[in-house]
Amino acid sequence: MPLPQEATPSYDLIGVGFGPSNLALAIALDELKTTSTRPLNVVFYEKQKQFNWHSNTLTPQSKMQISFLKDLVSLRNPTSPFSFINYLHQKDRLVEFINLGQFHPSRLEYNDYLKWVSAHFSERCIYGEQALRVEPQIGKTGEIELLDVISRDCHGQQQTRQTKSLVLSLGGTPRIPSAFMLTEDNPRVFHHCTYLHSLQRFSHTHGHPGRIAVIGAGQSAAEAFIDLHDRFPSAHIDLIIRGSSLKPSDQSPFVNEIFAPRYTDFIYNKSVTEREKLISEFNNTNYSVIDIDLIERIYSILYHQQVAGEHRYTLLKHCSTEHTRHTEDSVALLIQNHSTGESLTKEYDLTVLATGYERSSHREALAPLADYLGDFKTTRNYRLETDKRLKSAIYLQGFNESSHGLSDSLLSILPFRAQEIAKELYEYALERPECQTIASV
Numbered sequence: 001m002p003l004p005q006e007a008t009p010s011y012d013l014i015g016v017g018f019g020p021s022n023l024a025l026a027i028a029l030d031e032l033k034t035t036s037t038r039p040l041n042v043v044f045y046e047k048q049k050q051f052n053w054h055s056n057t058l059t060p061q062s063k064m065q066i067s068f069l070k071d072l073v074s075l076r077n078p079t080s081p082f083s084f085i086n087y088l089h090q091k092d093r094l095v096e097f098i099n100l101g102q103f104h105p106s107r108l109e110y111n112d113y114l115k116w117v118s119a120h121f122s123e124r125c126i127y128g129e130q131a132l133r134v135e136p137q138i139g140k141t142g143e144i145e146l147l148d149v150i151s152r153d154c155h156g157q158q159q160t161r162q163t164k165s166l167v168l169s170l171g172g173t174p175r176i177p178s179a180f181m182l183t184e185d186n187p188r189v190f191h192h193c194t195y196l197h198s199l200q201r202f203s204h205t206h207g208h209p210g211r212i213a214v215i216g217a218g219q220s221a222a223e224a225f226i227d228l229h230d231r232f233p234s235a236h237i238d239l240i241i242r243g244s245s246l247k248p249s250d251q252s253p254f255v256n257e258i259f260a261p262r263y264t265d266f267i268y269n270k271s272v273t274e275r276e277k278l279i280s281e282f283n284n285t286n287y288s289v290i291d292i293d294l295i296e297r298i299y300s301i302l303y304h305q306q307v308a309g310e311h312r313y314t315l316l317k318h319c320s321t322e323h324t325r326h327t328e329d330s331v332a333l334l335i336q337n338h339s340t341g342e343s344l345t346k347e348y349d350l351t352v353l354a355t356g357y358e359r360s361s362h363r364e365a366l367a368p369l370a371d372y373l374g375d376f377k378t379t380r381n382y383r384l385e386t387d388k389r390l391k392s393a394i395y396l397q398g399f400n401e402s403s404h405g406l407s408d409s410l411l412s413i414l415p416f417r418a419q420e421i422a423k424e425l426y427e428y429a430l431e432r433p434e435c436q437t438i439a440s441v
Contacts, residue, residue, distance in 0.1 A: 012425070017170050029426075030121075068103060071084040071113070091116075135147065147369075171398060190351075210236065238316055242338070247284065247288065249286070331351055333345065377403070
């Protein structure tokens with residue numbers, strides 16, 4: 001007699017990714033369970049083996065660009081035990097933090113705060129498991145009440161779990177300019193997202209780099225330039241940018257109001273044309289801009305080398321890399337100056353791509369559902385608008401900038417977005433039979 005097949009685990013919700021967005025969602029779900037007839041059966045996937053938030057970019061000068069009060073929960077519920085203030089209290093550092101007189105903690109400390117929060121929900125997250133794709137379970141009537149989430153665990157084995165609802169919080173994927181090709185066997189070129197690991201790997205194999213290129217004009221490029229300046233005092237470093245200068249991020253009070261929760265309503269209710277105009281108007285709050293203190297530090301470095309008669313640091317403006325050539329000892333960049341029309345070839349031991357991120361991974365994960373998703377429009381509460389045959393609820397976090405504004409991929413609105421999604425999840429899930437699973441929120 002054949003053994004019965006093990007039942008596929010079934011959930012009210014599967015969350016893909018366990019970074020700040022889904023951490024905030026876990027908090028919101030935890031709060032709502034006290035007012036619900038039953039808790040939701042929830043599991044989160046996280047491809048990293050343990051919690052870390054941009055751990056390879058946490059250099060000494062890396063600071064948050066938002067106030068510590070814009071943590072995972074405080075703007076919505078300042079009495080929450082998961083606030084940054086309570087984290088400091090629990091770590092016995094509250095007085096010392098106050099003495100700093102700063103609103104912006106280091107990213108190293110903020111990563112530790114996020115780790116601290118994640119530890120409270122560790123039984124609800126499967127670490128070392130990467131979601132591969134989402135497939136429909138098509139019923140006899142042609143309707144889809146459940147989704148199959150196929151993932152790969154840390155042993156390389158595929159797993160399948162079914163869910164009534166899905167939240168994708170995958171984050172961005174590195175944007176690599178077409179002139180570059182990244183390979184495992186070439187440690188001389190890497191994206192900033194792997195900065196510390198790649199530097200260590202390169203230095204272990206090749207020693208200290210003498211010639212370095214940093215490509216990009218944003219915060220990551222500035223942080224990399226300064227870190228490399230401090231780390232390798234004798235290195236020659238070029239900062240290569242497309243624009244005419246390094247530009248400061250606008251953090252003035254009136255402009256910062258675009259990151260208020262009410263602004264999400266304002267921009268969502270605009271026409272597509274009006275949204276695009278507004279997003280373009282405020283691009284200088286987030287894209288290709290740098291904190292003023294870092295700009296001043298870079299300017300000071302460039303100025304003092306003039307005083308000393310040195311020529312180790314250069315800001316190459318109006319420039320882009322058109323082609324690369326790799327050798328065993330270097331990578332040669334063909335650099336085009338779009339202002340003069342001139343081109344030059346320079347060789348570097350190391351090239352850091354601080355070229356930002358793309359946000360299209362949700363389309364890849366949901367490709368098997370393409371016939372039901374249309375053009376990936378979302379409701380005001382971040383739920384995908386789908387074909388009426390698809391009954392399962394799918395929510396996107398961090399992929400809705402064009403409809404919800406610049407704050408969508410940032411941290412400012414996390415507490416409110418999490419609450420909006422959590423409320424809908426409870427309403428949706430409790431209309432249907434309870435799912436059997438391992439953990440509940």
